[in-house]
Every structure is written in C-alpha cells, then in structure tokens.
Amino acid sequence: MVSAFSLACSACGKCCNSPPSMALPELFRHRDRFVGCIAIGRVTRRRAGERVTFGAHYHVLDDADVAAFDTLADALLHRSPLLADQSFSIATQGFDYPSLACCPALADDGLCAIHTNGKPSLCEAVPLDPMVPDSMQHVVLAARNASSAYFGANCIREGEAVQHGEGCEGTATASNDAHVRVHIVTLVANGRVQDASAQEAVQRRRAQLALDREFWGRTVFELLRGELFDSPVALARIPADGYLTISLVPALLAVARYSDACRVECVAYIDSQLALIERNVKHALQRRRPDDRPVTRELRAFADAYAHAKDLLAHPPRMSDNTAPSAARRVESWLRAR
Known part of the structure; x- marks a missing residue:
C-alpha cells in the first residue's frame, strides 16, 4: 500500500465535526465551552498476519507491528485478566449533541476559536492517530483519505510534498469560501512521521494520556472492574466500534x-x-x-x-x-x- 502521505490543511473544518478527546487539564481550561465526560472503548489486540484493508490499499501486520501496538497498549490502556485479547481505553473527552455535527470550538466563520489559545493536543496531531504506532501512521492516513468525513477536503494526499520532506506552498478554499494559503508538508514516509510539529503533537498527546492514566485512570478502572470490565454481560454495554460515555x-x-x-x-x-x-x-x-x-x-x-x-x-x-x-x-x- 501507499506508505507516504502529505498534508495540505486549509482549515475547512471537515474534521471538526464533533467534540474531541481531551486530557483532563484541557477540559479544565475550556470548562465553559466543552461538557466533559469519560469515554470507555474496546481495543482488540492485533495479531501477526492480520490484514488491514482500506479501499484499494491493504497492509499485513508483522511481529514488529504487533509489538509496537502492544507497547502503546501497555503504556496507555487498561487490561482485564478475563480478556487477554482486549484492552480498554478510558479517556476524557468533550460531549455534545451529535445533531449539531460540529465541535463546540468551531466559530461561525468555520475556523477554530481556540486554535491559538489552548488547542487540544489531539487536534494538533490530526490527521495522525496517537494510539497507533508511528510506523503504522500511513495506514491511518490511507483510511482517513478514503473516509467520507474527509470527502472533498483534499487535505490528505498520497506521496510526499516534495523531496526530502521539505514543505511547499499552495492555495485552497476554506469552509468560509475564502482562498487561503496552505503549507503542504510530508507527514509520513519510510515508516516514520516526518513533520516535526506533527511528531511533537503525537508525543504530547501520548504523554497526556499516560498522565491521565496515572493520576485517575487506574483508579477509575479498578472502580469499574467489578461492574463492567470483569463482567462479560456488562461489557456488552461498550459498543464494538464506539464508546460508552459516563459522567466525569x-x-x-x-x-x-x-x-x-x-x-x-x-x-x-x-x-x-x-x-x-x-x-x-x-x-x-x-x-x-x-x-x-x-x-x-x-x-x-x-x-x-x-x-x-x-x-x-x-x-x-x-x-x-x-x-x-x-x-x-x-x-x-x-x-x-x-
């Protein structure tokens, strides 16, 4: 499959269609804008030989891929001894009416109202996924490039922006119909995240998840083990492809x-x-x-x-x-x- 992707963000707002996942300090900072909640999800353990397919692209996981996923799971997720093939994510995030179909921080002009004032680290990392190893980010981008949520955005592009990962300039139309100048950068290539600011955002998000896990996540996991994580019947409350939301x-x-x-x-x-x-x-x-x-x-x-x-x-x-x-x-x- 394609292993190099570049990004040309025009601030169109297509990826700002719901409240983001945010670390607890980020929710505290934006307490008057985002209702906070705890989102609990299932994460199935990856297996060597598993084929991940997105449209015309596919990738077969090898032992190194699985080891990289396991390393992230051990650092950021929670395991139940009853389910060896699954881990659980326990993270804080914003909560709002899905019918609004936008992030509470999206301003009337279609731009982020907190872009320069505490923009969440997950948003800074988009379209990369901090819960996926760096060597597998091309798979994330291939999936998002084919996703309907990004349809028409033309922000994720196959191949490098220019040789050696240097940025270049271009123009695009933002959600407010204004022509904006965008900086086109190579995001991933050769199994690595190439853009320094994107790599920093991914690492910052992982560090935040680790602190959330340390300061309150493990406590909440143990609190809910008996009534949720250690009960096969109760686990049905967690959607296979979604989240169970509970109070913060x-x-x-x-x-x-x-x-x-x-x-x-x-x-x-x-x-x-x-x-x-x-x-x-x-x-x-x-x-x-x-x-x-x-x-x-x-x-x-x-x-x-x-x-x-x-x-x-x-x-x-x-x-x-x-x-x-x-x-x-x-x-x-x-x-x-x-």
Whole structure:
C-alpha cells in the first residue's frame, strides 16, 4: 500500500465535526465551552498476519507491528485478566449533541476559536492517530483519505510534498469560501512521521494520556472492574466500534483526593459544568429535535452526578494512598498546566 502521505490543511473544518478527546487539564481550561465526560472503548489486540484493508490499499501486520501496538497498549490502556485479547481505553473527552455535527470550538466563520489559545493536543496531531504506532501512521492516513468525513477536503494526499520532506506552498478554499494559503508538508514516509510539529503533537498527546492514566485512570478502572470490565454481560454495554460515555465525576473524585487545592479546582470545574449543561439543554429544547432527547437525558444525568459530587467535595475528603507531598504537587501542577 501507499506508505507516504502529505498534508495540505486549509482549515475547512471537515474534521471538526464533533467534540474531541481531551486530557483532563484541557477540559479544565475550556470548562465553559466543552461538557466533559469519560469515554470507555474496546481495543482488540492485533495479531501477526492480520490484514488491514482500506479501499484499494491493504497492509499485513508483522511481529514488529504487533509489538509496537502492544507497547502503546501497555503504556496507555487498561487490561482485564478475563480478556487477554482486549484492552480498554478510558479517556476524557468533550460531549455534545451529535445533531449539531460540529465541535463546540468551531466559530461561525468555520475556523477554530481556540486554535491559538489552548488547542487540544489531539487536534494538533490530526490527521495522525496517537494510539497507533508511528510506523503504522500511513495506514491511518490511507483510511482517513478514503473516509467520507474527509470527502472533498483534499487535505490528505498520497506521496510526499516534495523531496526530502521539505514543505511547499499552495492555495485552497476554506469552509468560509475564502482562498487561503496552505503549507503542504510530508507527514509520513519510510515508516516514520516526518513533520516535526506533527511528531511533537503525537508525543504530547501520548504523554497526556499516560498522565491521565496515572493520576485517575487506574483508579477509575479498578472502580469499574467489578461492574463492567470483569463482567462479560456488562461489557456488552461498550459498543464494538464506539464508546460508552459516563459522567466525569469518578475522575474528579480521584483527582480531588490528592490535595485540598485539587479539591478546590474540581469544585470550580463542577460549577462551570453545571452552568454549561444548563445552557446546552436550554438550546436543545429550543431546537425541538426528537433525536436530541437521549443526549438531553444524559446531560441531565451528568448534572445530577455533578451536584452529588459537589456535596461530597464540600469538605476535604479522605486523602488517597498517593497523597505524598510530591505526588500532590505533581497533580496540582498537571491540572494547572493548561
């Protein structure tokens, strides 16, 4: 299959069709724009000899590919001893009405309103996928190049931009019908991510996922093991090709136990989320779309969970076993590094 792809982003907004996955500090930074939730997904272990096909392209995984996937899974995902062939992703992300079909950060002119003010690292990495090894990013781009979500964007192109991965200039039409000058760069070639800024964004996103896993992810995984991950019947709640979304409260309670400063940050976040949920539900009721009703119910459930959590956090909670001063300082710094 094609192993080299370049990118010519015109800010058309086609990939900004839903709220992105965001690290917890990123959600805290944009607490007045994004409703946060926990998204739980299945990740099936790859096998040598597995054939991955996208349109006219295909790739057969070898032992090195499988080892690279396993390395990422060990660092960023969670495993249940009952399911050796599967791992689980537990990540925070934005949550909104699918009927809106856009990211809450997309401005009226079709451009990102937070592009220069805390743009999420996952968005910086797009169209690469930080959950896929660098040596396999050409497979990601082949899939996205054939995806209907990118149809007509012409941003992902087969082959290198120019020799040696140097950038070149071009023009394109953005979503606001304005002609914009774009910088065309080689993203991947020869089994490597070639563009330095893209590579940095991918690594930053992986680092954020690792910290999320360390500071609250493992706690939430253990909390849910009995009722979800260790129950074959309950696991059916996790779609094979999607996510189970739950309230962000378990993550907040885990983080709040590190220190009183963390607790105060979490309470402030809850206050902002309650106000945002109220605004979003109000707008949905004005739209009067029947397909919005399940999301409205879920948002109201999130609000109830937040209100209960706020009561629990009214006083300093019992600290966890990880509340050594150094651990508390790390978590406080992580929450504020946004």
